[in-house]
Amino acid sequence: MITLTDTQTIDVPVQSGEEDRYHLKMGPQHPATHGVLRVDLDLDGETILTCDPKVGYLHRGFEKLAEHRTYAQNIVLTDRLDYIAAMSNNVGYCEAVERLLAIEVPERARMLRVMVCEMSRISSHLLWLATHALDIGAMTVFLYCFREREVLLELFAELCGARLTTTYTRLGGVRQDVTRSIMKKLDKFVEDFPACIEEYETLIDTNRIWLKRTIGIGQVSAEKALDLCLTGASLRGSGVDYDIRKHMPYAGYEKFEFDIPVGETGDTYARYRCRMEELRQSNFILRQCIDMLPPGPVLGKDAPDLVMPIRAANKLEVDVPAKNALITLIEDRDVFMEGDIYVATEVPKGELGFYFISDGMGRPYRMHIRSPSFIHIGALSTMAQGAMIADLIAIIGTLDVVLGECDR
Amino acid sequence: MKVHYKPKRNLLETIFQVEILQGMALTLRKLFSPAITRQYPQEKPPMFPGFRGQHALVRDSLTRDSKCVACMRCATVCPSRCIQISYDEDETHKRIINKYTIEVLRCVFCGYCVEVCPVGAITMTELFEYATYDRDTVFFDKEALLDNWDAFIAKTGKDPAYVNPLMRPRGIFESSLPAAKRLKVPEDWTIEGQYVGPKARPSMVGLPTPHTEKANG
Numbered sequence: 001m002i003t004l005t006d007t008q009t010i011d012v013p014v015q016s017g018e019e020d021r022y023h024l025k026m027g028p029q030h031p032a033t034h035g036v037l038r039v040d041l042d043l044d045g046e047t048i049l050t051c052d053p054k055v056g057y058l059h060r061g062f063e064k065l066a067e068h069r070t071y072a073q074n075i076v077l078t079d080r081l082d083y084i085a086a087m088s089n090n091v092g093y094c095e096a097v098e099r100l101l102a103i104e105v106p107e108r109a110r111m112l113r114v115m116v117c118e119m120s121r122i123s124s125h126l127l128w129l130a131t132h133a134l135d136i137g138a139m140t141v142f143l144y145c146f147r148e149r150e151v152l153l154e155l156f157a158e159l160c161g162a163r164l165t166t167t168y169t170r171l172g173g174v175r176q177d178v179t180r181s182i183m184k185k186l187d188k189f190v191e192d193f194p195a196c197i198e199e200y201e202t203l204i205d206t207n208r209i210w211l212k213r214t215i216g217i218g219q220v221s222a223e224k225a226l227d228l229c230l231t232g233a234s235l236r237g238s239g240v241d242y243d244i245r246k247h248m249p250y251a252g253y254e255k256f257e258f259d260i261p262v263g264e265t266g267d268t269y270a271r272y273r274c275r276m277e278e279l280r281q282s283n284f285i286l287r288q289c290i291d292m293l294p295p296g297p298v299l300g301k302d303a304p305d306l307v308m309p310i311r312a313a314n315k316l317e318v319d320v321p322a323k324n325a326l327i328t329l330i331e332d333r334d335v336f337m338e339g340d341i342y343v344a345t346e347v348p349k350g351e352l353g354f355y356f357i358s359d360g361m362g363r364p365y366r367m368h369i370r371s372p373s374f375i376h377i378g379a380l381s382t383m384a385q386g387a388m389i390a391d392l393i394a395i396i397g398t399l400d401v402v403l404g405e406c407d408r
Numbered sequence: 409m410k411v412h413y414k415p416k417r418n419l420l421e422t423i424f425q426v427e428i429l430q431g432m433a434l435t436l437r438k439l440f441s442p443a444i445t446r447q448y449p450q451e452k453p454p455m456f457p458g459f460r461g462q463h464a465l466v467r468d469s470l471t472r473d474s475k476c477v478a479c480m481r482c483a484t485v486c487p488s489r490c491i492q493i494s495y496d497e498d499e500t501h502k503r504i505i506n507k508y509t510i511e512v513l514r515c516v517f518c519g520y521c522v523e524v525c526p527v528g529a530i531t532m533t534e535l536f537e538y539a540t541y542d543r544d545t546v547f548f549d550k551e552a553l554l555d556n557w558d559a560f561i562a563k564t565g566k567d568p569a570y571v572n573p574l575m576r577p578r579g580i581f582e583s584s585l586p587a588a589k590r591l592k593v594p595e596d597w598t599i600e601g602q603y604v605g606p607k608a609r610p611s612m613v614g615l616p617t618p619h620t621e622k623a624n625g
Contacts, residue, residue, distance in 0.1 A: 073487040076518045108579070140435055147444055154454065161460040161532075161574060167518045175523070176458070177579020179596045183603050202434050206414055206427040259409035273411040293605035298579035 020044055024389075028057050032135045032393045035403030037377070039392070048392060051384040053377050058407040066367040071097050072171055074367070079165040081352075081371065082405040084127050087120035087156070088347040089405075090169040095250050096343035096354035097171055108296040109173035110252040115289040116159070116168060117251070118282040119186075122193070123152040124348035124400075125275050125282075132272075132397035133204060136213045141203050148196050151189050158182055173299035183290060190286050197279055205276075214269040218383045218395040221266055228379040231372050232350025233278060234399055237263040237271030244346040251345075255292075256285050268398040275400075342370075349373055349400055373406035458573035460517045461536040463510050463548060464556035466529055469568055474554060475529035475588075478503035482521035482530055490514035491521060508550040513543065522574040526586040531575055533560040573597065 022045075027038035036057035042050040062081065066074045078089040091113045098105060105113075130145035153163040160168040160176055168174055204210040220228065225238040235242055243260045245253040261277030263270030344353040350372030357366040376399040383399075384392050417427065446453065465474045478495040490511045495503040521530050533556065540546060548556065561568055571591045578597040582590050595601035 069487055073485070073520075076487045076516055076520075140431075157459060158456040161456075161458045161519060162517065165517065167520075176573055176577055177597070177599075177602055179578065180603050181596075199434060203431045206417060207431060208425075208427065261409055261411045263411050270411070273413065277409075277411050289605075291605045291607040292609065293603065294608045295599075295602065295604045297581055297599055299577075299584070301584075 021049065026389075026392075027054075033396055034131060034401060037396070037401070037403055037406075039380070039396075041389070041392075043389070046388050046390075048384050048387050048389065051381045051392065053380045055374070055377055055403070055406050058403045060408065062408045063367055063369060066364055068363065070363050071101070074364070075169065075171075076165075076167055079167055080404060081369065081408055082124075082347060082349060082373070082402045083164055084402060085120040085124035085348045086164055086166045087116040087168055088124075088345070089352065090166060091117050091251060092343070092345035092347060092352045093354055094169040094171055095345055096341065096356060099343050100339070100341045100356050100358060101171070103172045104300050105173055105251075106296050106298065106300050107252070107294045108177075109298045109300070111289055111293055112174050112178065112298060113169065113251045114253060114256065115178075115186075115286060115293075116156075116166075116174075118285045118289070119152050119155065121282045121348045122279055122286075123149050125279050126152075128275065128348075128397075128400045129200060129272075132394075132400075133210075135393045135397045136210065138204055138207070138210065141200055144196070144199055144203075148189075148193065151185070155182060155185055155189070158185075170299060173297070175299075177298045178293075183293075186286065187290055190283055190290065193283050194280065197276065197283075201276065211269065213391075213394055214272060214398075215265075215267055217268045217387065217391045218398055219265065219267040220379070220383060224382070225266065228382060229375045230350070230379055231375070232346070232348070232400075233271055233274045234350065234376060234379075236261065237274045238266035239264050244344055244351055248344065250343070256288050258285050268394050271398050344370070347372065349402065349405065350376065352405075369408055371405040371408060373401040373403070374408075376401050377406055455534040457534070457570075459534045459536070460519045460532045460574070462533050462538055462556055462560070463512065463515070463521075463553060464531055464533050464560055465508070465550065465553040466531055467554050467557050467568070474505070474508070474550065475527045476505060476508065477527055477529070478505050479526060481524040481526065485520045485524050487518060487520065488514045488516050505550065508553065510548045510553065512546040512548060519574050523577070525575070527588040528571075528575045528591070531557075531572060533557070534564065535560055578602075 022043040024041040024043055025038060026041055027033045028036040030037075033039065038054040038057070040052040040054060041048055060080070062077050065077060069077070075090055075093060078093040079086040081089045094113075097103075126145040126149045130142040130149075133139075133141040133145075156166055156168075157163045159178065159182055160166050168176070220230070220238050222238045222240050225235050225240060230238070231242070239262055241260055241262050244250070245258075246260055258281045259277075261274045261281065263274050338358055340355065340357040342353055342355040344351050346352075351370065352372060353370035355366075355368040355370065356364050359365040380395065380399065383395050387395065421427065465476060467473070468475050478493055480493060483489075483491040483493050492507060492509045492511075493505065494507045495505050497503055517532070519532055522532055530553075535556075538546070560566070571593055576585065576589055576591050576593055576597070578593075579599060579602055581599060596603075
């Protein structure tokens with residue numbers, strides 16, 4: 001190992017013509033990279049020549065861990081994917097497993113899932129707006145966003161007992177019903193929230209510094225965005241009308257009235273406008289949930305117990321209470337259906353897909369997660385080509401990546 | 409739906425920096441509104457029943473011991489394998505617990521153990537401030553878990569017969585619960601007394617709900 005004193009220098013061989021080039025490793029502890037993302041940059045002055053994102057610092061091996069746990073135990077892992085919108089991941093996972101195992105979900109549980117999905121969408125977009133604005137230099141928006149986010153996190157705590165690692169859904173429904181006190185607080189939130197969006201927009205929507213830092217930055221055309229497999233607001237900002245909630249509805253989204261905001265220019269400002277409109281639309285969906293929540297149980301009658309595969313229980317031909325009382329963890333083959341399935345859901349970041357291969361055992365043979373953050377990081381090098389270092393911060397912010405989901 | 413942009417600012421707005429003044433006016437207004445910051449160590453956050461905090465074994469008021477029957481459900485379901493139980497059987501095949509430990513540093517606080525417990529023996533309390541500098545204090549054995557319950561009851565002044573939504577989830581039929589968990593709960597938690605939206609339509613799935621069952625007689 002080489003140690004340097006103050007007087008020593010190292011001669012780095014520089015090829016002729018590359019004297020002005022500068023190699024910079026940004027991250028993994030850089031606060032503006034939203035977690036542990038490292039970006040290797042080749043700079044000419046302040047202009048980015050090549051940008052090479054390095055991921056994997058938060059790798060925990062969820063896909064492999066899932067192969068050694070039952071389907072119910074894996075719900076816990078999905079909390080830790082996109083840890084600022086855990087509810088959406090829970091719902092995405094359970095929707096996929098339920099379709100694989102043909103489990104029916106009661107109407108009330110479906111609407112509760114939509115409700116928590118939209119709550120987590122608002123809370124995720126608020127965190128995105130807060131950090132994105134903070135990166136660009138608007139401190140006040142950060143504080144105002146966290147004020148509203150706190151309300152939602154406290155509602156999550158009252159609903160399921162934890163603010164972030166929710167583990168709320170179960171195969172065949174959700175775990176906890178809402179109470180009147182939760183719905184009252186949510187009703188008040190939905191009532192007040194449009195005024196809060198107005199506040200954020202007053203602060204930054206026409207602010208000339210914000211406009212200079214966002215308009216024309218990180219521009220992607222619609223074709224390019226599709227080539228890069230962008231999804232979510234990052235794609236809709238470029239003018240592609242694609243939202244899984246509308247085009248492949250799950251959890252009963254087809255019963256709700258809402259619009260998909262689509263931008264035109266495909267720059268950071270367009271994506272910002274899309275997400276702000278999505279906040280309003282999510283708020284509108286929440287209002288419909290509060291008004292239309294149907295009566296009934298929140299867990300289906302044939303919902304599997306946490307420790308009991310459903311088919312095995314059905315084979316035993318016992319009634320539901322006795323089935324629930326059984327504790328055997330059956331690991332025989334042929335208790336589940338064999339086959340594979342890919343189910344995608346629209347999480348705040350984009351399209352979250354779960355791909356399962358089942359060989360009939362009580363746990364997945366293979367679970368693949370198509371996480372939007374990972375795909376979006378792949379687009380970073382194309383979008384940052386030729387931009388300034390300061391713009392790279394805005395581009396990382398506008399892609400709305402969460403490294404927990406990216407590295408999984 | 410296309411997103412709409414605000415109109416471009418005109419010359420007058422550019423000169424007088426109207427949008428910046430509007431932002432300043434907003435922050436100035438907030439200066440005189442009540443503060444929303446919570447002074448955390450002095451001021452505690454609101455806690456709700458069913459919060460997934462420190463683990464405890466419920467102390468039975470009759471036997472002064474745990475209700476646990478060593479059925480191993482919690483140890484089986486635990487995703488992080490942090491519960492260790494060993495037991496002996498007496499001549500009537502009643503299980504007697506030798507060891508019941510929870511390694512909190514491994515725990516992911518999912519609450520599955522509370523959910524599957526057929527007798528409501530294990531629970532998670534609303535205490536969350538127990539960070540320490542050593543590992544031994546957060547390696548709970550059976551006595552420590554029972555003491556956690558006593559500390560929780562003493563600290564919060566709750567009724568020892570208290571039920572939290574982890575033990576008895578809201579919104580499921582009582583018939584799908586084990587007998588020991590069919591406890592008396594607030595009306596809000598049962599299906600009969602649940603919140604229903606004012607514009608709710610009758611259920612479309614065809615699952616019998618208490619409301620449709622009543623209508624059918």
